[in-house]
Amino acid sequence: MRTITIRYTAFRQCPNCEGRGDDGASWRPTECRRCRGSGALVTGVEVEDSVDGVLPRSRYDFNALGEVYLLDFDEDEEFEVVRADSA
Numbered sequence: 001m002r003t004i005t006i007r008y009t010a011f012r013q014c015p016n017c018e019g020r021g022d023d024g025a026s027w028r029p030t031e032c033r034r035c036r037g038s039g040a041l042v043t044g045v046e047v048e049d050s051v052d053g054v055l056p057r058s059r060y061d062f063n064a065l066g067e068v069y070l071l072d073f074d075e076d077e078e079f080e081v082v083r084a085d086s087a
């Protein structure tokens, strides 16, 4: 099956919780809404397609939570998404 491999290449500290992943008070911890508790926002990804190789930035979009959207894939094409840990 076609495989899409996503690698996160760059992060920045979440400005809302300053990397703690928690924006509540010490007596009432609350998962940070902006980074959903990870403490970091994704600023760079690399997407590698088993068919086309590394995709240019124009072929996908992503958000700070690391959700990647492929822009020009056929909806009925099946592929497997693999999230690789960044080295």
Ligand SMILES: [Zn+2]
Pocket: 014, 015, 016, 017, 018, 019, 020, 021, 022, 032, 033, 034, 035, 036, 037, 038, 039, 040
């Ligand atoms: Zn946060």
